Amino acid sequence: MPDARSDIFARIREALKVKAPRPHLKGEPVAGMTSTVAKPWLPDGGETTEASLTILAEQLARLKAVLIRVPDQSSAVKAIAELSVAKQWKKVAYHGHASTRPVAAGLGCETWEVDAGFDKQKLESCDAGLTTCEAIVAQLGAILVSSTGSGGRALSILPHAHVVLAEVTQVVPDLGSALALARARHGDRMPSMLSFITGPSRTGDIERILVLGAHGPKELYLVLVG
Amino acid sequence: MSDPRSIFLKDATVTSADGTQRAFIRKALGGYYVNRDLQKARYRDWERARDAAALAKWNAVNDLAVVLEQFTANFERNGGVVHWARDAAEARAIILGIAEKAKAKAIVKSKCMTSEEIHLNDALEKAGYGVVESDLGEFIQQLRGEAPYHFVFPCMHVKREAISELFTRHLGTPPTDSPEELTMIARRHLRQLYVDADIGITGANFLVAETGQISITENEGNARLTAALPRIHIALSGIEKVVASLDDLSVLLPMLATAGAGQPMTCYNTLYSGPRREDEPDGPEEFHLVLLDNARTRLLADPEQRDALHCIRCGACLNVCPIFKNIGGLAYGTTYQGPIGSVITPHLRGLKQWNHLSGASSLCGACTDACPVRIDLHHHLLHNRRNAAKESPTWFDRAFHHGFSFVIKRPWLFAAGGRIFRATLPLLRKLPLPYMGAWMKTRDLPEAPARSFREQWRHDHA
Numbered sequence: 302m303p304d305a306r307s308d309i310f311a312r313i314r315e316a317l318k319v320k321a322p323r324p325h326l327k328g329e330p331v332a333g334m335t336s337t338v339a340k341p342w343l344p345d346g347g348e349t350t351e352a353s354l355t356i357l358a359e360q361l362a363r364l365k366a367v368l369i370r371v372p373d374q375s376s377a378v379k380a381i382a383e384l385s386v387a388k389q390w391k392k393v394a395y396h397g398h399a400s401t402r403p404v405a406a407g408l409g410c411e412t413w414e415v416d417a418g419f420d421k422q423k424l425e426s427c428d429a430g431l432t433t434c435e436a437i438v439a440q441l442g443a444i445l446v447s448s449t450g451s452g453g454r455a456l457s458i459l460p461h462a463h464v465v466l467a468e469v470t471q472v473v474p475d476l477g478s479a480l481a482l483a484r485a486r487h488g489d490r491m492p493s494m495l496s497f498i499t500g501p502s503r504t505g506d507i508e509r510i511l512v513l514g515a516h517g518p519k520e521l522y523l524v525l526v527g
Numbered sequence: 528m529s530d531p532r533s534i535f536l537k538d539a540t541v542t543s544a545d546g547t548q549r550a551f552i553r554k555a556l557g558g559y560y561v562n563r564d565l566q567k568a569r570y571r572d573w574e575r576a577r578d579a580a581a582l583a584k585w586n587a588v589n590d591l592a593v594v595l596e597q598f599t600a601n602f603e604r605n606g607g608v609v610h611w612a613r614d615a616a617e618a619r620a621i622i623l624g625i626a627e628k629a630k631a632k633a634i635v636k637s638k639c640m641t642s643e644e645i646h647l648n649d650a651l652e653k654a655g656y657g658v659v660e661s662d663l664g665e666f667i668q669q670l671r672g673e674a675p676y677h678f679v680f681p682c683m684h685v686k687r688e689a690i691s692e693l694f695t696r697h698l699g700t701p702p703t704d705s706p707e708e709l710t711m712i713a714r715r716h717l718r719q720l721y722v723d724a725d726i727g728i729t730g731a732n733f734l735v736a737e738t739g740q741i742s743i744t745e746n747e748g749n750a751r752l753t754a755a756l757p758r759i760h761i762a763l764s765g766i767e768k769v770v771a772s773l774d775d776l777s778v779l780l781p782m783l784a785t786a787g788a789g790q791p792m793t794c795y796n797t798l799y800s801g802p803r804r805e806d807e808p809d810g811p812e813e814f815h816l817v818l819l820d821n822a823r824t825r826l827l828a829d830p831e832q833r834d835a836l837h838c839i840r841c842g843a844c845l846n847v848c849p850i851f852k853n854i855g856g857l858a859y860g861t862t863y864q865g866p867i868g869s870v871i872t873p874h875l876r877g878l879k880q881w882n883h884l885s886g887a888s889s890l891c892g893a894c895t896d897a898c899p900v901r902i903d904l905h906h907h908l909l910h911n912r913r914n915a916a917k918e919s920p921t922w923f924d925r926a927f928h929h930g931f932s933f934v935i936k937r938p939w940l941f942a943a944g945g946r947i948f949r950a951t952l953p954l955l956r957k958l959p960l961p962y963m964g965a966w967m968k969t970r971d972l973p974e975a976p977a978r979s980f981r982e983q984w985r986h987d988h989a
Contacts, residue, residue: 305611309766309820313592316828321589324581324834324901327574336777339579342572343781344791360791416808421722421756441781441792453808454755458748458795476792477777484738484773491605491738493804493814494754496797497780502748503794506664506680507687507706509555515663515710516717517748517795 336477346440346474353439353474360442364500365513366521374400377466377526378407384522385410385429388462394424395431396452400466400526404431415452421459430460430518434467435495436482437523440475443499444523445483447492454494462520463498469527531860532883538858539887548684549853555683556846562789563843569791580782581901583775584837587736591827594736594769599818601739605801607814615645618819622647622728622761623654625815629759631656631725635717637743637750638662639730640678640840641763641819644862644875647728659720661749663713670697676856678863679787679842684855717749727753727811731764732839733779737772740798741816744783751795760802760811766818767827767836773798779839786899787841826874832907835870837900844894844904850887859884866894870907873915882915884908942981949975 303311323330331338347353361368369384371377381404385393395405397414405412415424424430432451434444444465446457457463473479476497483495502517513519542548567573587594599609612618626634634656636642648669651658660669664681668674670693675681682690690709691702700712721727729750733742741762743750754760770779776796784790803810826836845851845865856864861872861884869884885908894904916924934940952975960967978986 305613305617308613309611309818309824310592310596312820312824313595313766313827316824317589317591319828319830321585321830321833324585324837325903326578326581326901328578330578330582335579335583335772335775339576339778342570342575342579343778344569345571363791418808425718425722443792443796448807448810449804454751454810456808458751458755475777476781477774480773480777489604489738491740491798491800493605493801493807493810494797494799495740496751496795497792499790499792499794499796501794502746504663504710504747505558505788506662506667506682507685507690507709509558509680509683510706512707512710514714515747515749516661516714516752 344440353472357439364442366500369524371526377524378404382407390428392427393429394427398433401431415456424459427460429462430456431464432457434465436479437472438476438479439472443497445479446496448494449492458517463518464522466524531880539854542855542858543853559789566785566789566791577899577901579778580899584900587770588836594771598734598736598769605739607801610817612819614821618645618817619650621817633724634658634726635720635724635753636660636728637753638665641730661717721752721756724757726759727757728761729753731762734769735773736769740800743797744793746794759813761815763817765823767823782899783839783841786843822875834902837902838867843897847893847897849889866904873911878915879919885911945979
């Protein structure tokens with residue numbers, strides 16, 4: 302008996318001998334990359350940085366994520382320190398990066414860099430995780446984190462709050478641009494995880510009523526520098 | 528009577544008569560309609576965006592051998608292991624084999640309809656593994672011992688009081704009528720399970736051929752945790768989930784969220800390309816992907832209905848379907864409910880036993896209008912009816928069609944028949960007609976017109 306793989310491929314090739322009609326479309330198909338072709342049809346991500354930032358702020362507000370805009374790195378340190386006091390965070394885990402280390406040093410609570418590996422149980426008990434990100438998508442209010450650039454897989458999902466520290470220059474207009482950026486940056490060696498985070502974790506499973514913090518972070522803060 | 532058709536008719540009769548339940552479902556969907564329209568309005572051209580999404584899937588499905596080969600080559604290059612399963616039994620055996628080799632004890636799962644399709648939980652539990660569903664809705668359904676009601680909103684039919692009672696019974700928590708508090712109970716209960724599990728099982732929404740990544744869409748963060756903490760990650764996916772390029776997701780991910788749940792984008796859209804890399808702090812040591820055929824190639828072999836494989840499982844067709852809203856999800860008796868389920872189930876499980884679902888439609892076309900990837904759903908229900916009549920005609924089909932073609936070929940007979948029918952209509956209106964019981968229960972025969980259509984036409988155009 303042939304193995305399952307060859308069998309399935311044989312079935313596929315046999316099935317595709319007959320061509321299927323093209324789906325009924327509203328307009329003629331346009332040649333080109335999906336994101337380029339569909340750009341004028343999808344939600345607007347803004348043509349200028351200012352427009353993108355306005356859309357981003359609207360999207361994040363709708364998603365119940367908190368946007369904190371600061372002029373420079375030192376004000377970011379101060380803003381996150383204030384946040385940790387207001388929220389009474391006792392333990393904050395963070396991804397070690399030139400921009401996050403001064404923030405961690407400025408917090409008045411226990412901090413812990415996870416990049417060298419960590420105990421899952423200990424990370425679960427953290428009040429907040431502090432990470433950088435790969436890009437921010439204005440069109441959707443989505444933040445792209447990665448396992449190489451944001452302290453692994455668990456840091457941005459296991460602690461009860463997630464703080465993202467980013468630069469205004471990391472904001473891209475739309476999802477297509479963010480995917481292209483990831484492709485250009487990582488080529489054929491993608492991080493084992495790339496995740497678009499669009500607002501704090503949520504569920505509507507009980508009577509379709511929105512509840513934040515289903516399994517992931519209940520609170521999401523984006524601290525945008527510049 | 529235990530054939531699928533009889534069970535369906537019995538269950539659908541009961542559920543469609545339950546006015547309270549129907550009102551509850553309508554109310555639950557009310558918020559979805561508002562949010563969906565709000566998000567659709569942000570699209571500068573929703574209809575053209577549907578064109579782009581449909582073409583992305585059409586291109587991949589019609590070039591499946593090439594894209595699938597490219598996908599698996601890239602997936603393996605990234606360090607993942609691909610397993611092929613012709614059917615449900617092979618898929619179960621593969622997953623049991625991985626669990627056995629890993630000497631696993633606890634398994635945590637995130638939402639995966641394909642695993643419902645192959646009855647994975649039963650198989651794992653019978654083999655002695657503890658399996659916990661981590662998606663809140665699936666967790667509730669697992670405790671209830673019931674299949675999902677809706678493949679996106681699994682427990683949308685369950686009232687909060689029932690969930691509170693369920694948690695009290697199984698988890699010993701105090702009763703509450705707050706959805707928030709109920710969610711937190713599940714959150715606290717499940718958190719430890721992710722930490723302790725040896726294996727995490729997830730589904731996949733898209734397989735990206737260009738990069739060898741799998742894409743998982745979810746709101747709660749449970750799939751993220753399932754793929755982050757356990758030692759082994761197993762993903763289970765149908766072979767039709769593949770798309771050619773990463774760029775295709777720029778259309779598919781937002782449309783999946785908007786069509787399915789009225790969101791701009793689902794909370795977490797995550798691409799996984801392999802096990803933990805050496806330069807990463809965490810992640811699983813092993814990453815397995817089980818690719819399942821299970822009659823998908825049979826659907827692929829039907830060019831007329833091949834587009835049913837475009838389905839991205841957003842659930843939009845269920846949310847707008849008058850049949851779904853009235854009979855509910857459980858009455859279908861299928862893994863995939865609603866219009867898409869009625870179209871594909873006869874292909875997956877046999878047309879003869881499941882053709883009754885093709886009749887469970889008003890053919891209003893709301894499903895086809897709602898589908899973000901332009902599957903011609905309501906026409907496929909008609910195609911299935913036609914195929915069933917061709918494949919295994921009932922004596923009634925045969926007699927009726929022979930009789931009809933005999934009469935229609937003889938105009939004088941047709942006219943005579945019409946005259947007799949008009950003359951006897953007043954009498955027929957009073958008689959209980961044989962074989963028409965179910966139809967006539969809620970309908971009356973019309974009054975006979977004075978003249979036939981042909982007579983009227985001749986008169987008006989004389």
